[in-house]
Amino acid sequence: MISTALAILVFIAIVAAAGVALAWLSDTDSTDNQDSPDDAPKSEQQLIEAVNNLLPQTQCAQCGHPGCRPYANAIVQANAPINQCPPGGDSLIRDLASYLGKDVIPLNTQFGESKPSQLALIDEATCIGCTLCIAACPVDAIVGASRLMHTVIASQCTGCELCLPPCPVDCISLIPEPVTLNRWHWPRPA
Amino acid sequence: MSNLLQRWFTGTHTPALNGGLALPRNKQGLPNGNRIRCLEVPSTVFIPLTNYHHDALHPHVQVGDEVQCGDALAEGVIASVGGRVIDIASRPIIHPSGLSVPCVEIATDKSCEYPRPVHAPQKQLTLERLALCGIQGLGGAGFGTAGKFSAALQTHGAITTLVINAVECEPVISCDEALMMTEAAEIVDAIQALIRMSDCKRCLLAIENDKDQALSVLTTLLQARGMEQSVELCALSPIYPSGAERPLIERLTGQCLPPGSPPSQIGVVCINVATALAAWRAQQGHPMVSRIVTVAGEHAAHATNVRVTFGTTVAEVLRQTGNDDMAVKSRVRAGGPLSGFDLHRLDVPVTATTNCIAVEPVRQPALSLPCIRCNACSDVCPVKIMPQQLHWFAAKDDLQQSARYRLMDCIECGCCDAVCPSSIPLTQTFRYAKGLHRAEQSKQRLAAESEERFRLREQREAERTAAREQKRKAAQARLAERSDPITDALSRIRNRKKSGASQQSSTPATSSARTRNSAGPNNEDTPE
Ligand code: SF4
Numbered sequence: 001m002i003s004t005a006l007a008i009l010v011f012i013a014i015v016a017a018a019g020v021a022l023a024w025l026s027d028t029d030s031t032d033n034q035d036s037p038d039d040a041p042k043s044e045q046q047l048i049e050a051v052n053n054l055l056p057q058t059q060c061a062q063c064g065h066p067g068c069r070p071y072a073n074a075i076v077q078a079n080a081p082i083n084q085c086p087p088g089g090d091s092l093i094r095d096l097a098s099y100l101g102k103d104v105i106p107l108n109t110q111f112g113e114s115k116p117s118q119l120a121l122i123d124e125a126t127c128i129g130c131t132l133c134i135a136a137c138p139v140d141a142i143v144g145a146s147r148l149m150h151t152v153i154a155s156q157c158t159g160c161e162l163c164l165p166p167c168p169v170d171c172i173s174l175i176p177e178p179v180t181l182n183r184w185h186w187p188r189p190a
Numbered sequence: 191m192s193n194l195l196q197r198w199f200t201g202t203h204t205p206a207l208n209g210g211l212a213l214p215r216n217k218q219g220l221p222n223g224n225r226i227r228c229l230e231v232p233s234t235v236f237i238p239l240t241n242y243h244h245d246a247l248h249p250h251v252q253v254g255d256e257v258q259c260g261d262a263l264a265e266g267v268i269a270s271v272g273g274r275v276i277d278i279a280s281r282p283i284i285h286p287s288g289l290s291v292p293c294v295e296i297a298t299d300k301s302c303e304y305p306r307p308v309h310a311p312q313k314q315l316t317l318e319r320l321a322l323c324g325i326q327g328l329g330g331a332g333f334g335t336a337g338k339f340s341a342a343l344q345t346h347g348a349i350t351t352l353v354i355n356a357v358e359c360e361p362v363i364s365c366d367e368a369l370m371m372t373e374a375a376e377i378v379d380a381i382q383a384l385i386r387m388s389d390c391k392r393c394l395l396a397i398e399n400d401k402d403q404a405l406s407v408l409t410t411l412l413q414a415r416g417m418e419q420s421v422e423l424c425a426l427s428p429i430y431p432s433g434a435e436r437p438l439i440e441r442l443t444g445q446c447l448p449p450g451s452p453p454s455q456i457g458v459v460c461i462n463v464a465t466a467l468a469a470w471r472a473q474q475g476h477p478m479v480s481r482i483v484t485v486a487g488e489h490a491a492h493a494t495n496v497r498v499t500f501g502t503t504v505a506e507v508l509r510q511t512g513n514d515d516m517a518v519k520s521r522v523r524a525g526g527p528l529s530g531f532d533l534h535r536l537d538v539p540v541t542a543t544t545n546c547i548a549v550e551p552v553r554q555p556a557l558s559l560p561c562i563r564c565n566a567c568s569d570v571c572p573v574k575i576m577p578q579q580l581h582w583f584a585a586k587d588d589l590q591q592s593a594r595y596r597l598m599d600c601i602e603c604g605c606c607d608a609v610c611p612s613s614i615p616l617t618q619t620f621r622y623a624k625g626l627h628r629a630e631q632s633k634q635r636l637a638a639e640s641e642e643r644f645r646l647r648e649q650r651e652a653e654r655t656a657a658r659e660q661k662r663k664a665a666q667a668r669l670a671e672r673s674d675p676i677t678d679a680l681s682r683i684r685n686r687k688k689s690g691a692s693q694q695s696s697t698p699a700t701s702s703a704r705t706r707n708s709a710g711p712n713n714e715d716t717p718e
Pocket residue numbers: 055056057058059060061062063064065066067068069071084085086087088
């Protein structure tokens with residue numbers, strides 16, 4: 001009788017121990033699988049830095065702020081809506097929402113439409129060398145000198161369109177970013 | 191540990207490849223005692239101005255220039271023939287995208303005969319010579335050979351192991367085997383030269399054990415030269431993809447290559463056997479202007495291995511080997527049946543990376559079905575990826591999870607595709623996802639760069655505004671200090687009248703006051 005009771009007790013103990021162990025394991029496993037940002041509170045500066053890293057750095061000012069970092073400041077400090085950046089588009093809104101724990105909302109098209117990436121091209125025959133576009137380019141992607149032909153450094157142009165309005169002879173146009181060999185990649189299988 | 195056990199049990203030096211496939215070898219067109227035929231140099235050749243990284247290179251020549259065989263056409267690109275540059279224009283090249291890149295078109299000067307040294311022979315091979323002669327990998331990737339050696343010297347300080355890769359594991363391709371059957375003596379010379387140049391501690395020659403003729407000739411030659419100590423001959427079982435660089439190095443050296451880092455990181459340089467021979471030719475003064483190409487495939491009328499001058503078009507190779515009739519009705523591929531790709535057109539030039547031109551029947555792609563979790567794919571994967579799991583995430587563009595399932599470790603060998611009973615395009619999906627990953631990375635890099643330039647510009651503007659402001663303040667202060675010239679002059683006149691000075695001496699004083707008055711504001715550099 002006693003031995004039966006002992007046996008049952010031992011059995012219960014083993015099962016309980018196994019249960020606890022399994023629960024613990026599954027717990028560590030599930031936390032391990034989470035990809036959410038660390039739970040440690042972040043300083044405001046760190047948050048701004050992280051949000052700024054998510055922004056496309058086109059520096060086009062379409063969001064109503066003079067560049068991406070100012071917009072990052074506004075998002076973190078002034079709680080600005082996260083749907084004002086047309087170059088970032090929906091994927092940026094998704095990333096920001098998941099990072100900041102906000103709802104995914106559609107892009108506010110008042111600020112502009114999301115377009116495929118593009119770059120500026122100066123018609124070098126028409127350019128009069130007025131240097132106005134150089135002053136407008138937020139990322140120093142245009143080179144040229146006074147009264148000499150200007151050109152766009154394709155690899156540095158972000159396609160922000162800020163150089164278009166100041167050009168007095170309208171010789172700058174935006175072209176879709178060409179697919180070059182080093183930018184090509186395999187398509188998704190059909 | 192498992193490697194060690196395996197070594198004890200099998201008695202071999204190198205552990206077996208993980209997974210892989212024992213495929214029918216199907217090596218056609220071996221020379222069998224004959225010399226390898228050199229194709230005729232066509233009347234025009236096309237040399238693409240691009241490199242391993244697919245950058246567009248700036249040409250060093252202009253249309254109309256006369257070039258000699260071996261002259262540099264751009265950085266790291268040399269002319270494969272002598273002649274006149276008749277055009278520099280965008281043309282399609284051998285690439286799965288079918289995209290075009292600028293190519294130099296040379297009207298060949300028929301008097302230029304291969305082979306003729308264009309540089310003076312060297313006593314000892316140097317890296318400069320390798321670069322000068324345009325030596326690049328002939329194994330399929332086309333990385334600059336001098337770059338491999340200097341990377342190992344830079345990152346690791348010395349070259350510990352030199353691996354000569356003669357493992358040609360993919361079915362159909364047989365260009366390296368053909369080379370070893372015909373030019374074994376030169377290959378041994380080449381290995382000797384490379385050992386001396388690299389000053390390596392260990393040299394391994396990896397080859398499959400079913401390449402009977404090549405293996406026996408090389409063994410005899412190494413013994414005859416007394417090199418059996420310095421060169422370890424590793425005969426591997428012919429499993430695909432034994433020749434893939436990363437798994438091969440890990441098996442041979444027993445060292446683990448950190449993900450994403452090149453072999454040079456651990457002081458290992460791995461070069462293809464044909465590249466080794468080209469390096470030795472460079473020592474003799476020959477630039478790398480041609481390679482051996484396998485022309486084979488199920489639909490090939492005449493399977494063969496031929497030496498092709500770079501810049502010859504695929505169509506021309508097929509014509510000269512008598513395969514052009516079949517090519518019309520077939521699918522022409524560059525590379526082997528597993529790792530190669532279909533060509534969009536045939537007027538594309540052969541380059542150092544073109545190891546095989548395969549004429550294959552047109553096949554409908556099989557319809558893919560859902561995964562049945564049979565694990566056949568993970569059993570054959572040579573880098574121990576779980577393709578079925580990875581595919582789940584890669585097909586959904588989930589790059590974060592794909593990275594956890596080691597997407598970037600996939601060597602795109604195609605083994606998983608070959609065994610999948612559901613015909614899921616696993617390898618293709620991984621190629622796509624890897625491309626996506628790289629695009630994402632380069633986007634992030636560009637974003638970081640443009641942010642930096644934006645920051646510098648802001649800083650510069652701020653400094654400029656501050657400087658302007660300072661100048662304005664200084665000018666204002668100067669103005670305030672100095673009294674008004676008109677009151678000045680008036681007071682002077684008053685003073686003179688008081689002292690009763692003569693009329694003569696007052697005239698120059700007023701005129702000088704007037705000049706100063708008119709010139710004053712113009713000379714000031716006060717910005718408004
Ligand atoms: S709209 Fe987007 S890319 Fe343009 S400046 Fe604002 S945050 Fe930057």
